[in-house]
Amino acid sequence: MGLADDAFEGVVIGIINQHVPDLGEGAIVSKVSKGGKYLSITATINAKSQAQLDGLYQALTKEPSILWVL
Secondary structure, three states: OEEOOOOHHHHHHHHHHHHOOOOOOOOEEEEEOOOOOEEEEEEOOOOOOHHHHHHHHHHHHHOOOEOOOO
16 A cells, blocks of 8 residues: 555556566456545465565565555
């Protein structure tokens, strides 16, 4: 989740694609908060390994525009 601005979704999807190149269609769902300030992005993936998950999580948490990673 991060602030809902023009670049946020692209940044997050770019990071996800680096770690999950075979992301299926419809795997990413975005939702703007009720007040319009935040954008949540949910990605459903089939992880190949724990290392892949760890790498994705680390990359997402290092990105300054991402406020929360679950």
